[in-house]
Amino acid sequence: MSTTARNISKEQVYEWLSSVTDPEVPVLTIQDLGIVRDVLIDTTDNGVPEVTVVITPTYSGCPAMDAIAMGIRMALIGKGFRNIKVEHRLSPAWTTDWMSEEGKRKLEQYGIAPPIRKAVNPLGLFEEDNVPCPRCHSTDTMLVSQFGPTSCKALYKCQSCHEPFEHFKCH
């Protein structure tokens, strides 16, 4: 398969990237997460197309970022590209405000309570979000720990159906 820069659009690359998912939360694509900041298409001197995908890390220490960069490479190699760059951009810092509505819906169906407020409105020091249970939708829930199995999630318990659940933190 060969591809030339001429006939590739940004939109096309974005569409290909929609097959790349977060290894820790596989229902979310990297677009749902809002971590793809830009796509640049260029041609090297000998006419070979070069694609640069600019992503922003979610949390500084998130180990999924390396897997996601690899996923991007694999997706584009599968489309015939050989020159692929994945660049990191720190500013502006990633926020769950960039998560798509579709992403939030998929999270809830998957059993993870999605972010419920804009992260630009931070809580006070000891304030807590009242997060509805993704299973029974009761708002009688309790925060167990701000830290969960991955950096992006907190642990909650539903007092109505007594199920524990994870909440994708407003960050």
Add this chain to the structure above:
Amino acid sequence: MTNSKNMSIQKLLYTLQIADNALILGHRISEWCGHGPVLEQDIAITNTALDHLGQARSLYQYAATQFNALNQEEKKGLFVSSALQSLIAQGKLLDEDDLAYLRDGWDFRNVWLVEQPNKDWAYTVARSFLYDCFNYFFYTELRNSKDETLAAIAEKSLKEVTYHIRWSSEWVIRLGDGTEESHKRMQQAINDRWAYTGELVKMSEADTAMLAEGVGVDLNAIASQWQERVASVIEEATLTIPQDTWMQEGGKEGRHTEHLGYILAELQFMQRAYPNMEW
């Protein structure tokens, strides 16, 4: 001070000060992995270790870029580590891993507080609490740095540090305002860690140089914010602020307590024994 070469070295040392605090505290906290008092808290504390490690990576990547832009003479004069001197003599460019794994104790610029041993949960909480209160206000200010990379790292890190300060403050209150035994031990831990807090807000040469350039943070301004926050949590925890004491220091100049050597022995073993290995 107006020498531009001098300023690029000062900025590198400034970046390393911040990076080393993050790496060493992250490593210390990670020692709790699998040993936390309950599963949720084991997960919580190791999550914070991961944040510190991630912040250290961003900072070391930036430090490596700065180092590689120096001239050969400047490079030779910076680190005592013979492993690094050998790479520099060969004209190799350094990366984040070289800075983390191949510098010797004298080359590290972290404060003494972060290298102190975990001892028990109260001592671990006290160390994190006293540091988080500093780190929160430090990153808040560093967001305004004229240096775009440091400002971007600060903006990102601050979001994570906000979880840390909340977690460690809650634990100080829980233990301080808990049982007679937990109160006694939390107070003892705060007392014993207190002598290491002066260094957090003491201006090093790099701090002073970078403040003058609009890159660094005025630690004198941080000092009062730190005191206020620490005092309000300690009061809520029914604990007492320790008496003024002689403050221990030296980390920002590369002098360390005996504990750093043991940390580096474990942290650096693989890269020292099997250079360039990956896993």
